[in-house]
Amino acid sequence: MIDARQLTKKYGAKTAVDGLDFLVKPGTVTGFLGPNGAGKSTTMRMVVGLDSPTSGSVTVNGHRYAHHRAPLQEVGALLEAKSIHPGRSAYNHLRALALTHGIPHRRVDEVIELTGLGSVAKKRAGAFSLGMGQRLGIAAALLGDPQTVMLDEPVNGLDPEGVLWIRNLLTSLAEEGRTVFVSSHLMSEVALVADHLIVVGRGRLLADTTVRDLVREAGGDTVQVATQDPSQLRDILAGPGVDITGHVGSEELRVTGLTAREIGLRAAKHGIALFELSTRQVSLEEAFMELTREAVEYHGSTPGLESLGRPA
Numbered sequence: 090m091i092d093a094r095q096l097t098k099k100y101g102a103k104t105a106v107d108g109l110d111f112l113v114k115p116g117t118v119t120g121f122l123g124p125n126g127a128g129k130s131t132t133m134r135m136v137v138g139l140d141s142p143t144s145g146s147v148t149v150n151g152h153r154y155a156h157h158r159a160p161l162q163e164v165g166a167l168l169e170a171k172s173i174h175p176g177r178s179a180y181n182h183l184r185a186l187a188l189t190h191g192i193p194h195r196r197v198d199e200v201i202e203l204t205g206l207g208s209v210a211k212k213r214a215g216a217f218s219l220g221m222g223q224r225l226g227i228a229a230a231l232l233g234d235p236q237t238v239m240l241d242e243p244v245n246g247l248d249p250e251g252v253l254w255i256r257n258l259l260t261s262l263a264e265e266g267r268t269v270f271v272s273s274h275l276m277s278e279v280a281l282v283a284d285h286l287i288v289v290g291r292g293r294l295l296a297d298t299t300v301r302d303l304v305r306e307a308g309g310d311t312v313q314v315a316t317q318d319p320s321q322l323r324d325i326l327a328g329p330g331v332d333i334t335g336h337v338g339s340e341e342l343r344v345t346g347l348t349a350r351e352i353g354l355r356a357a358k359h360g361i362a363l364f365e366l367s368t369r370q371v372s373l374e375e376a377f378m379e380l381t382r383e384a385v386e387y388h389g390s391t392p393g394l395e396s397l398g399r400p401a
C-alpha cells in the first residue's frame with residue numbers, strides 16, 4: 090500500500106508535485122498517468138526516498154521508505170535513471186545488490202530466470218539493448234521479493250514482445266496480492282493492464298478513478314444510427330440520460346445513453362427501418378487528453394478533439 094498525503098515537491102519556484110492525496114492498494118495494478126512533466130517521476134522518487142517532500146508525506150505500508158529495516162524487501166522500484174555499472178555483468182550487478190541487502194543468493198538466479206535474462210546474464214550490462222536494460226532494472230526491483238512494486242514508464246522503448254511480457258508480469262504480480270504502481274504517459278498502454286488510475290497534471294491530482302468510470306465520464310460509447318426520418322426516431326429514443334445529436338438534412342444520428350440493441354428494438358417496435366446501427370467506442374486516449382488538456386505544458390495543434398464524446 091502506498092499512501093500519499095498532501096505530497097508536495099517544489100524545486101525553487103517550480104512546483105513539481107502539488108498537494109497529492111492518493112492511495113495505491115494491493116492486489117491490483119494501478120496506473121499513474123499524466124502528460125510529460127506532470128510530476129510522476131518526482132512522486133515516485135519521493136516514494137523511495139530519492140527526493141524528500143517539501144511538505145506532506147508518502148508512506149509504503151505505513152512507514153516512510155527510509156524507516157523500513159529492509160527497504161528492498163518492502164518496495165522494489167524501476168526508476169528512469171539507471172545506476173548500473175556498464176562494465177559489470179547483469180549477474181554480478183544483481184549479486185552485489187543481493188549481498189548488500191541481505192538477500193539470499195538463490196534469489197539472483199530466480200529473478201534472472203523470471204526476467205528472461207539467462208542467456209545474457211554474464212555479459213557486460215553496458216552492452217545491453219534498451220529492452221535488456223529494462224529487464225535488468227525489473228530484475229533488480231524484484232530481487233527483494235517486495236510486496237510493493239513501482240515501475241516508472243517500464244515499456245518505454247520496448248519491442249512488442251517486451252511490452253507483452255511486462256503486461257503479463259504486472260498482472261501476475263497483482264494476482265499474487267502485491268501492490269503494483271506503474272507510470273505512463275500513454276493511456277492506451279495503461280488501460281490494458283490497470284484497473285485503477287491515478288491521473289495527474291501539473292503536479293495536481295486530476296482523477297482517481299477506474300478505467301470503466303473514465304469511459305463513462307467521457308460520455309460512454311456512442312451509437313451511430315441512420316434512418317429515413319431521423320426526427321421520428323429522435324422522438325421514440327428521447328428520455329432521461331439519452332443524448333441525441335445530428336445535422337439538419339442528414340439521415341444520421343449519434344446517440345449516447347442507449348445501446349445499439351436497445352435502439353434497434355425500439356425502432357423495430359415502431360416499424361422504423363434503420364440503414365445503419367453501429368457502436369463507436371470512446372477512445373481512452375481521447376478521454377485522457379480531455380482530462381489533461383488544461384494540464385499539458387506545451388500544446389501542439391490537435392484539431393478534431395473538441396467533439397470528444399459529444400459528437401456534433
Ligand SMILES: Nc1ncnc2c1ncn2[C@@H]1O[C@H](COP(=O)(O)OP(=O)(O)OP(=O)(O)O)[C@@H](O)[C@H]1O
Pocket residue numbers: 100103104105123124125126127128129130131132274
Ligand atoms: N531536479 C529538478 N529540478 C528542477 N525541476 C525539476 C527537477 N525534477 C523535475 N523537475 C520539474 O518538475 C516537473 C515534473 O517533472 P517529472 O519528471 O516528475 O514529471 P513526469 O510526469 O515524470 O514527466 P515525464 O513523463 O516527462 O517523465 C517538470 O516540470 C520538471 O521539469
